[in-house]
Amino acid sequence: MNPLVLQSDFGLDDGAVSAMQGVAVGVDPRLRIHDLTHNIPPYDIWEGSYRLAQVVSYWPEGTVFVSVVDPGVGSDRLSVVARTATGHLVVTPDNGTLTHLHAIFGITALRQIDETMNRRAGSEESYTFHGRDIYAFTGARLASGAIAFEDVGPEVPLERLVSLPLLEPxxxxxxxxxxxxxxxxxxxxxxxxxxxxxxxxxxxxxxxxxxxxxxxxxxxxxxxxxxxxxxxxxxxxxxxxxxxxxxxxxxxxxxxxxxxxxxxxxxxxxxxxxxxxVRPAPSAASADAPAPSENRSRP
The missing domain is CATH 2.40.30.90 (Bacterial fluorinating enzyme like)
Structure with missing residues (x-):
């Protein structure tokens, strides 16, 4: 049983986050569910990417993160689970959310979620709340040990990982x-x-x-x-x-x-x-001082 950490741009003004938590508890009521943040600015994939990288190394190895900042929900973008070099799993749309994790820590494997197996029952005709129906459900199954990483779905080559442009320092x-x-x-x-x-x-x-x-x-x-x-x-x-x-x-x-x-x-x-x-400019006194004499008399 590993911790499950949720992140989204849903805010806390309605029941969206609670619905995700409820789905996770329905998978296994013993789960320890935590919030990273739900105040990512709406549709801001860059911010979601950075906040994951900000905290992941402070959580124990095996922790499962679910990150849902998904302006392309219902499109052909992939739903994936990534394994990081730090030993964490991240359930998310493959839309750039993994950019900073990959750049800072490294992602070692990527799998596409097989939605025929890893999807909340009864949600097959719903295409607008994948955070609840696919990501929270899959994340809970991984955190509880109901499935292993290899059971998520087919492997995706790392070169297909969607990344946002980064400026190398x-x-x-x-x-x-x-x-x-x-x-x-x-x-x-x-x-x-x-x-x-x-x-x-x-x-x-x-x-x-x-x-x-x-x-x-x-x-x-x-x-x-x-x-x-x-x-x-x-x-x-x-x-x-x-x-x-x-x-x-x-x-x-x-x-x-x-x-x-x-x-x-x-x-x-x-x-x-x-x-x-900012290097200090030489003072006027030092600039005007005569050069030391090379013909000094010896005592």
Missing amino acids: ELREGAVHGSIDVLDVRYGSLWTSIPRTLFARLGVRHGERVQLRVRHQGRVVHSAQMTFAPSFAAVELGESLIYVNSLDRMAVAINRGSYARAFDLGTGSSWEVALEP
Whole structure:
């Protein structure tokens, strides 16, 4: 019996999430069912993809995730179960939701759900709520041990996995480049794709200044300088900072404010970010000082 973790863009204003939970309990009432989030913005596959990658490594091996952000429900997109290199299973439409999991952790196998076997009885003529009828049902069967991964359906070659475009972080021309992957939703911080280890190659220490530039669709839309700090407490109220977030990636924030809202910035591969050290200019005194004499008299 493994944990079952649900994610969707359904919200909690109606009974959709409860229906999914009810289907899972109907498979096995002993299941431990948990919620990742149901506040993914409607149809935002990118956000759903990132939130899976944000939490998967904190759950025990064998945990089954069901992620339903499915603007193409009823189309010819595949319903799949993915096995990750971390030993987790993810039940989801194959529409890009697995992008960040594959890029960060790796997906080792993919199977298409055989809906003739893995579908809630009586739902065969329903095509609009696969989250309840197929994904929650299949996820519960996997988590409870009623079926194994191999019983899901036929194997799908990994090269057929649908992925959203990602901007690979890199160091070039004295700056690290990446994208704004997602927002810290409640506080408005920008979480970038730039790993701390890549940023460290710039040699910037805590307390030093960093130049931030944000491009959207190739055009610079924001530029600012700020301090690289270990935490929000290291800067003044209302001051901006660069810091290392909980995923060991570089983030941008305002202490007690929303950086995204303040500057109207978004997320995704079209939002590029560059971080560059601000090196202090030589002082006038040092620039005007005479060169040391080479003809010094010895004592």
